[in-house]
Amino acid sequence: MRVWIPRAKKDNEFLSSDGSSVEQKASTVLLTGSTGNFGSYLLDHLLSQPWVDKVVCLNRSTNAQGRQLEAHKERGLEMVFDRVSFYQADFSDQRLGLSDTDYNRLASTVDLVIHNAWPVDFNRNFRSFKSSVDGVQHFIDFCISNKDRSTKLLFISSIGATSNWGSAAPTSRSKIPEVELTDWKVARTGYGQSKLVAERLLSHAAREVDLPASVVRVGQLGGPVLHGDARGKWTEKEWLPSLIRSSITLRALPENLGPVEDIDWVPVDIAAVALAELAFNLVQTAQNPKTGANFFHLVNPSCTQWTKLVPSMTSMIPTDVRLVGFVEWVTILKESVNTAGGFQGVDEGVNPAAKLIDFFDNLQDRAIRFPKAKSTLLETRETMKVSKTLAELDAVGPEWMALWMRQWRWSVDVDAAR
Structure with missing residues (x-):
């Protein structure tokens, strides 16, 4: 796998892992769930990246921009959103709740979708996540709707999709591999089951319709560590x-x-840096979709x-x-x-x-x-090849x-x- 690393900002120039520089137009990124805790840090870091031109935020809220300002103010993050556009979305709708004009315009300009929005509730059953799972299919349709361009999709999954690994594979002492998991028993709760279904749906789309896609299973995120005592904190409801x-x-x-x-926790602001590295890798590298989606684990090695x-x-x-x-x-x-x-x-x-x-x-x-019993840990060998931040954490x-x-x-x- 060839890895691309963003360098100090210079017009359309990036540095590959072999040291050669290449020219590549900056990308338009569509981000869901930007007003949440992880989403806020992720949006903030994306806006600092030379490879990101614009960010399109899709949220369920009617006042997402106002909520975004409050979230960034509370955390001491960037509050200038001149390169950000906000849309109210309905992920259960085939057109994502967008007008035909907005949908078609975004489908013709967005280079990468980072689907981060998902209800976190471990008491809900699987059926209650139907609209969220449907949303993954709708984003797949969005990414392949414009035949003149390749829109890539990065899905934020969860360690919850593997929470029953020990019972499903009782003789295995190995870490959970960075691959598609085909045993439905590896997920325990409705939340984890919904994430696992979404993972497999996305990997199937990668194979069948040539969709360049990555799945990132995120583990426990801790509080921020890059912003000192004054701003931000580990969400107290967790x-x-x-x-x-x-x-x-x-x-x-x-x-x-x-x-x-x-x-194996990762501070939330460092996780945003690592996730952006994984996103950059998806944008800038060629992928053989026939092998399915790429899988990564965002946990502390x-x-x-x-x-x-x-x-x-x-x-x-x-x-x-x-x-x-x-x-x-x-x-x-x-x-x-x-x-x-x-x-x-x-x-x-x-x-x-x-x-x-x-x-x-x-x-x-x-x-x-x-x-x-010992905790079952996630393998990070392949992820560390792409994310220098995670490798050095x-x-x-x-x-x-x-x-x-x-x-x-x-x-x-x-x-x-x-």
Whole structure:
């Protein structure tokens, strides 16, 4: 695989991996889900790239530009959108909710689609994701609608599409390979199943209609690390921030994470850089669609363990918070819900993990039934050949963990509690 690397901005000039320079027109990129957390960092980084001329943002929101401004302001990102156009979209519609004029114009000008929008809800069944899966087919149709040009498609999938790998391949000790997975049992939840169906639909289109396509399975994204303490933070509604905030309230912090002890997280702003490298590779390289889509894994190649991060957390929370095993911690969380008289009585502001009780209960069950089980990790060998950023990424360390704690501003409350 030949890899292309963007160099310092110079009119239409790029540098190939063999050191030769080539001229290539800058691309128009269509991005979905730009107002979300990852989407915001991705849009910001795309706008800094010399190979990107314009960005077209398709979002479900009626006020996407206003939401984009707020999202970028909160995160300290670029707020000049003179090269960005915003459209309200309906991905379940065959024309993506666009007028015929807009649809045809975009189909004749867009070089790359990055489909990032997807509802993240692990409690929904597969059928409820039908409109999202339909949207993948509609983007395939969009990319091949103009016979005079080649529009490429990069789909943001998820590690959730592989969450049942251990059960589907119980004798396998290897990492999950960077290939299309044909066993439907490798996905557990409705969310993961919908992502897996979308992956296979896209790879089938690559083979059957010569669509140049890539699938990127994204793992756990952490908070930003490139913007300091003042701007941006790990979204507090996610499981890890919820776990830590609830631990302060429960006065108990898990000293291990059971079946998810291995940490291969990627900071969200670094993930945006790596994703842009994968997108650039798709735009600039020739691909043999007959082999299907290219598959990549956006996870940290360098792993660490939760136990190594615990000291940086305990130094920033009240001293009376004790360390407990993960199974015991989930039991304490369940008891807090019962003591509050059920979910209706839980104050999510101080005990947010309560609303994720099913998620933690599932992890507790796995920790009890398979106490020696190891996390199943994703292979990154091929991805690192394309993304220099990922290849050079350090493992999550105490410094990043402490930074995320400061970004949550919880240390202010801790000082008062000491």
